[in-house]
Amino acid sequence: MAYIEPAPIKDKENPLESMMERFNIAAEKLGLSDEVYNVLKNPAKQVIVSLPITMDNGKIQVFEGIRVIHSNILGPAKGGIRFAPDVHIDEVRALAAWMTWKCAVVDIPYGGGKGGVRCNPREMSKGEIERLVRAYTLSMIDVFGPDKDIPAPDMGTGPREMAWLMDEYSKARGMTVNSVVTGKPLVLGGSLGRTEATGRGVMVSALAAMQKLKINPFQATCAVQGFGNVGSWAARLLEERGLKIVAISDHTGAFYNEKGINIVEAIEYRDANGGNLEGFKGGDKMENAGDLLILDVDVLVPAAVEDVITIHNVNDVKAKLIVEGANGPTSAKADAIINEKGIMAVPDILANAGGVTVSYFEWVQNRLGYKWTADRVNRRSDRIMKDAFDTVYQTSLKYEVPMRIAAYIVAIDKVAKTYTYRGGF
Ligand SMILES: NC(=O)C1=CN([C@@H]2O[C@H](COP(=O)(O)OP(=O)(O)OC[C@H]3O[C@@H](n4cnc5c(N)ncnc54)[C@H](O)[C@@H]3O)[C@@H](O)[C@H]2O)C=CC1
Ligand SMILES: O=C(O)CCC(=O)C(=O)O
Structure with missing residues (x-):
C-alpha cells in the first residue's frame, strides 16, 4: 500500500x-x-x-x-x-x-x-x-x-x-x-456557455481594461500562459476580438509566432494530441517557457497556475495589462512592482469570475428545471462581468488603490455588511 x-x-x-497580505490592506482601508x-x-x-x-x-x-x-x-x-x-x-x-x-x-x-x-x-x-x-x-x-x-x-x-x-x-x-455540482455535461443539466465562461469573462475584462488604457484590440498583441479550459478559451475569444496572440504555452512548453498563432488550429492540435501542445508547429518552441511572461506584448494572460509572476521576474514583465485567468498567478510581493511600473492588473477574483457566474446560472436552471439559451447565458454573464469591472474600477479611483485591492474592498465590504446584518456572533 x-x-x-x-x-x-x-x-x-x-x-x-x-x-x-491583500486582505489585510483592504481590511485596513475599509x-x-x-x-x-x-x-x-x-x-x-x-x-x-x-x-x-x-x-x-x-x-x-x-x-x-x-x-x-x-x-x-x-x-x-x-x-x-x-x-x-x-x-x-x-x-x-x-x-x-x-x-x-x-x-x-x-x-x-x-x-x-x-x-x-x-x-x-x-x-x-x-x-x-x-x-x-x-x-x-x-x-x-x-x-x-x-x-x-x-x-x-x-x-x-x-x-x-x-x-x-x-x-x-x-x-x-x-x-x-x-x-x-456545476460544470456538468449538457445532457446531465449542464449550462450552455459554462465551458467557455471563464475564458469569456477574461475576454470581457480584458476589453474593458483595454478601453480604459486606450489600447486598440486590433493593434494589440497578447501572450497566454496555460492552454487548458481557461487559457484556450481566453485566447480564442481574444483572437476573435482582434488581438494577435503571439505566444501560448502549457506544461509541455511555450510557442511563439510574431505573426500570430492560429488559436483554432492550436486547439485542434491539442485535442488530437492527448490534450497538450507538445510538438505544435504553429509557432517556434521557446527555449525557456517562463519567458512567455516577459515578452514585449500589450496584454498578458496567465491562465495556468499560482505564483508565476513573482519578485524573480516581475521587473522584466513588459505587458501594459495583465488579466489573471488563473487563480493567484501573481504573488503579493510582486504587486508593489507591478504598481510602480504602472501596469494594470485585472485580478483573478474579478477577471476569472465568468466561470462561477455561469455556474450560478447552471444551478438556477437546475433548480427551475429549465434551460436557458446560449445567447441568454452569454448576454447575462457579459453584463455581470462588465458591471463588476466598472464597480471595481470606480472603487480603485475612490480609494486610490490598484484594481486588485479595489476588488478585495468591494468583496470584503459586501461580506462584512452581510455579517453585520445577520449578527449572531
Ligand atoms: N476552469 C474554470 O472554470 C476556472 C479555472 N480557474 C483557474 O484557471 C487556472 C487554469 O484552470 P483550467 O484551465 O480549468 O485548468 P486545466 O486543467 O483545464 O488547464 C491547465 C493548463 O495549464 C497548463 N499548465 C500547468 N502547469 C503549467 C505551467 N507551469 N506553465 C504553463 N502551463 C501550465 C496545463 O498544461 C493546461 O494547459 C487555474 O488557476 C484555475 O484555478 C479560475 C476560474 C474558473
Ligand atoms: O464554477 C465554479 O463554481 C467555481 C469555479 C472555480 O473554481 C473558480 O472560479 O476558481
Whole structure:
C-alpha cells in the first residue's frame, strides 16, 4: 500500500500568505472591525480525507482529499475541485477564500469553497480517476449539497468528473440531484456557455481594461500562459476580438509566432494530441517557457497556475495589462512592482469570475428545471462581468488603490455588511 506524503509548499510563495497580505490592506482601508476580520480570516470548515483506491495494477494507493469552506455567509459555498500532484492545504485555503471574494465581487449569492485531491491525473487511467472521484464524493457526502456546498471543475477536472460526482451523490441520496455540482455535461443539466465562461469573462475584462488604457484590440498583441479550459478559451475569444496572440504555452512548453498563432488550429492540435501542445508547429518552441511572461506584448494572460509572476521576474514583465485567468498567478510581493511600473492588473477574483457566474446560472436552471439559451447565458454573464469591472474600477479611483485591492474592498465590504446584518456572533 503506497501513501503519498503531503508535499510542502516549496519554490513558491505561499498563496495563503499572498491572499492574506491583500486582505489585510483592504481590511485596513475599509476600517474592518476586529470581530469581522477574525471571522473572515479563518475558514469556516476544513475537511481532509484519506481515499484508498484500487489502481489498475491491483495495488491500493491512498490519496489525500481536501475540501475547505471559507465562508457560507452569502449563501452555499461554491468552488471547484483541483486534481494536481502539488495540492496543499494552504493552497486550498487560499483558493476557497478567493472564491468568497470572487462571488461577492460579481454579486452572486454564494460563499466560497474549494477542493483538491493530491494526484496526477495525467498518469492515471480513466477508471482510476473515476474511482477517485467517487470515493472523494462519498467522503464529502455530508459536506456537499445544493444548499450547502456546490463543487465545480478546476485544474485537472472537467465535465466528466462532475458527471461522476453528480451520479455518486445522487445514488447516495436515492434521487437525482443535478444541482449539487456545476460544470456538468449538457445532457446531465449542464449550462450552455459554462465551458467557455471563464475564458469569456477574461475576454470581457480584458476589453474593458483595454478601453480604459486606450489600447486598440486590433493593434494589440497578447501572450497566454496555460492552454487548458481557461487559457484556450481566453485566447480564442481574444483572437476573435482582434488581438494577435503571439505566444501560448502549457506544461509541455511555450510557442511563439510574431505573426500570430492560429488559436483554432492550436486547439485542434491539442485535442488530437492527448490534450497538450507538445510538438505544435504553429509557432517556434521557446527555449525557456517562463519567458512567455516577459515578452514585449500589450496584454498578458496567465491562465495556468499560482505564483508565476513573482519578485524573480516581475521587473522584466513588459505587458501594459495583465488579466489573471488563473487563480493567484501573481504573488503579493510582486504587486508593489507591478504598481510602480504602472501596469494594470485585472485580478483573478474579478477577471476569472465568468466561470462561477455561469455556474450560478447552471444551478438556477437546475433548480427551475429549465434551460436557458446560449445567447441568454452569454448576454447575462457579459453584463455581470462588465458591471463588476466598472464597480471595481470606480472603487480603485475612490480609494486610490490598484484594481486588485479595489476588488478585495468591494468583496470584503459586501461580506462584512452581510455579517453585520445577520449578527449572531
Ligand atoms: N476552469 C474554470 O472554470 C476556472 C479555472 N480557474 C483557474 O484557471 C487556472 C487554469 O484552470 P483550467 O484551465 O480549468 O485548468 P486545466 O486543467 O483545464 O488547464 C491547465 C493548463 O495549464 C497548463 N499548465 C500547468 N502547469 C503549467 C505551467 N507551469 N506553465 C504553463 N502551463 C501550465 C496545463 O498544461 C493546461 O494547459 C487555474 O488557476 C484555475 O484555478 C479560475 C476560474 C474558473
Ligand atoms: O464554477 C465554479 O463554481 C467555481 C469555479 C472555480 O473554481 C473558480 O472560479 O476558481
